[in-house]
Amino acid sequence: MSDGRIRILMVTTSLGGGAGLHVHQLAHSLDPERFDVRLAFAPGYPRDRWIEREGIPHTHMRWRRTLHPIATIQGAQDLLRLLEIALCTTAAAVLLFRRRAA
Secondary structure, X not given: OOOOOEEEEEEEEEOOHXXXXXHHHHHHHOOOOOEEEEXXXXXXXXXXXXXXXXXXXXXXXXXXXXXXXXXXXXXXHHHHHHHHHHHHHHHXXXXXXXXXXX
C-alpha cells in the first residue's frame, strides 16, 4: 500500500513550546511528494489550529503534559495503535517483497 513516499510519524507531547514549534516547522517543510508525514500530539494549544489549516495529517493523543496516570496510559494505547498500523503495513510489505523475490 506504499506510494513510494517515506513514511514519518512525529510524536510529541503537545504542540506547545519550542518542541511543538520545531515539529510543526519540520512537518511543514518536508516535501509531500517525498514524505508521508503524520503528527501525533495531545490537543489544547493554538498551534493545533495551524496544523489543521495546513492540512497536515495528525492524530490527537489522550496524554497530558501534567502528571496524570490514566491519561498517560490512554496516550500510550493511542501510540501503540499508531505503531501497530505502521508495523502491520511494514510486515505486509516485507512478505510481498519476499514473495516477489522467490
